[in-house]
Amino acid sequence: MEKSLKIGVLGLQGAVSEHIFALEKAVKELKVKAEVISVRKSEDLVEVSGLVMPGGESTTINRLLSEIKIREKIIDLAKKGLPILATCAGAILLAKEGDEQVKKTDTLLLGLLEMKVLRNAFGRQIDSFEADIKIAELGKKPFRAVFIRAPAIEKVWGKTKVWANYKNKIIGAKKGNILALTFHPELTNDSRIHRYFIKMIVNFSR
Ligand code: GLN
Numbered sequence: 001m002e003k004s005l006k007i008g009v010l011g012l013q014g015a016v017s018e019h020i021f022a023l024e025k026a027v028k029e030l031k032v033k034a035e036v037i038s039v040r041k042s043e044d045l046v047e048v049s050g051l052v053m054p055g056g057e058s059t060t061i062n063r064l065l066s067e068i069k070i071r072e073k074i075i076d077l078a079k080k081g082l083p084i085l086a087t088c089a090g091a092i093l094l095a096k097e098g099d100e101q102v103k104k105t106d107t108l109l110l111g112l113l114e115m116k117v118l119r120n121a122f123g124r125q126i127d128s129f130e131a132d133i134k135i136a137e138l139g140k141k142p143f144r145a146v147f148i149r150a151p152a153i154e155k156v157w158g159k160t161k162v163w164a165n166y167k168n169k170i171i172g173a174k175k176g177n178i179l180a181l182t183f184h185p186e187l188t189n190d191s192r193i194h195r196y197f198i199k200m201i202v203n204f205s206r
Contacts, residue, residue, distance in 0.1 A: 004033040005205060007198070008048035011038030012064040014056020014089060018186040019194075023052065026194035032202060042070045045077060050201035055088025055148065055184055058119070062093060062107045071110065078112050083177045083200040085193075091173075091180035092117045092151050099154070113180055114158035115173050121152030121182075133183075135164045135172070138192045145171070145183035152182055177204060 007027075009019045016038060023036045039045060051074070053061075065071040078084055086094045092102065095109050097116040102109070122129070127149060132142035145166070153170035156162055163179060164172030171182045177200065185193035 003205075004035055005049045005201060006047045007034055007036045007050045007052070007201060008039040008044060009036065009052045010054060010061075010090070011040045012056075012068070013060045014054040015087075015184060015186055016054050018184075019052045019054050019087075022186040022191055022194045023198070026191040026198050029191060030195055030198055032198060034198070034201075039070075041068055042073050045070070045073055048082075049205045050083040050085070050197065051077075052197070053084060053086040053090030053093065054186070055090055058089040058092040058102070058107055059105045061089055062105075065093075066108070071108065075110055075112065078110075078178060081177050081204060083197065083204050084112070084179070085197040085200075086178070086180045087184055087186070088148065088150060088182060091153075091182050092119060094178065094180050095153075112178055113156070113173055113175055114160040115156040115170075115180070116154040117151050117182075118154050119151050120149050121169065122147060122150055131166060133164055133166055133171070137163065137196065143185070143190060143192065144188050145185070146187040147171075147183045150182045153180075 027034045095117040096111045099118045101119040133145045160175040163174040
């Protein structure tokens with residue numbers, strides 16, 4: 001019998017249930033055998049074949065990562081190839097380098113992607129906006145991206161590559177098993193990004 005996959009969503013703070021819902025929808029559409037779970041402690045990570053790090057408040061998620069002592073485990077598994085999809089605040093946390101705003105808050109970045117992130121890069125006044133983005137990996141149809149007090153990626157280096165752009169800003173970066181996006185793909189009905197991520201997981205688990 002085909003083994004069922006477990007996909008984890010880091011369930012500490014932020015858009016957790018939205019990602020769970022989007023993943024469950026994508027699982028159905030792809031007809032793969034998978035269960036989606038909320039990861040709230042280190043032991044939950046043992047069985048997952050992929051992890052989503054949702055958006056929310058990077059300072060809060062950072063504090064909770066320390067409190068439940070899960071940061072090192074995530075870093076370790078990511079380095080062993082665990083597929084990770086990080087969005088917005090989650091993307092900030094994956095970076096190697098942050099701007100002054102990140103430094104001021106003593107956020108302990110996981111350092112998994114060679115990129116520098118800028119918090120609230122679209123201006124604090126502009127709380128949120130939507131835009132149609134062309135993403136080569138998703139085909140011709142633009143993706144409706146929702147930005148909420150979104151960060152941007154100032155630059156990438158090393159093995160980390162640009163995955164998506166909006167105007168003159170980098171809004172997505174990828175290195176092998178790790179994909180970081182500064183917008184919220186879980187807030188639209190378009191499940192192409194969650195399906196893309198599930199395919200990364202399926203390839204990894206083979
Ligand atoms: N501005 C938030 C932060 O810096 C991120 C916003 C979000 O995740 N939607 O953590």
